[in-house]
């Protein structure tokens with residue numbers, strides 16, 4: 001079974017994605033802890049927001065088959081540094097959330113993820129459900 005680790009700033013929609021994709025009643029306790037829920041590994045926003053925690057993120061990623069970098073389409077900034085992806089010896093995808101919101105800027109979100117080195121990007125909304133089927137398929141495909 002594929003295991004997906006989600007990394008992204010606080011409030012971008014990681015917990016919501018886990019709840020929606022797993023169908024489980026996942027509630028993050030907002031502690032500075034890595035949390036496991038079925039196929040998913042949730043990481044605290046702080047792991048990304050403070051470079052001091054990058055090693056923790058790299059260690060956590062060792063347990064997953066897919067690392068998902070989550071970017072909110074309504075944000076004007078991103079904490080993903082340039083060439084972030086090569087730090088991880090894993091399949092890395094980008095997930096852009098909140099695309100149904102007014103003021104969502106997919107192009108900008110995509111640029112942030114591309115700068116970080118992401119190739120495959122999924123555009124989704126947990127609110128409307130759009131784009132989630134592609135992620136569900138990915139979670140069922142064996143990765144090599």
Ligand SMILES: Nc1nc2c(ncn2[C@@H]2O[C@H](COP(=O)(O)OP(=O)(O)O)[C@@H](O)[C@H]2O)c(=O)[nH]1
Pocket residue numbers: 008009010011012013014015016017028045097098099100101124125126127128
């Ligand atoms: N409109 C909209 N709201 C979303 C979407 N995804 C997440 N949210 C909301 O954004 C807020 C923060 O999401 P959460 O999953 O707690 O973020 P986390 O800190 O990354 O785990 C919650 O109120 C979610 O309901 C989305 O695609 N569209």
Ligand SMILES: [Mg+2]
Pocket residue numbers: 014015016028
């Ligand atoms: Mg959360």
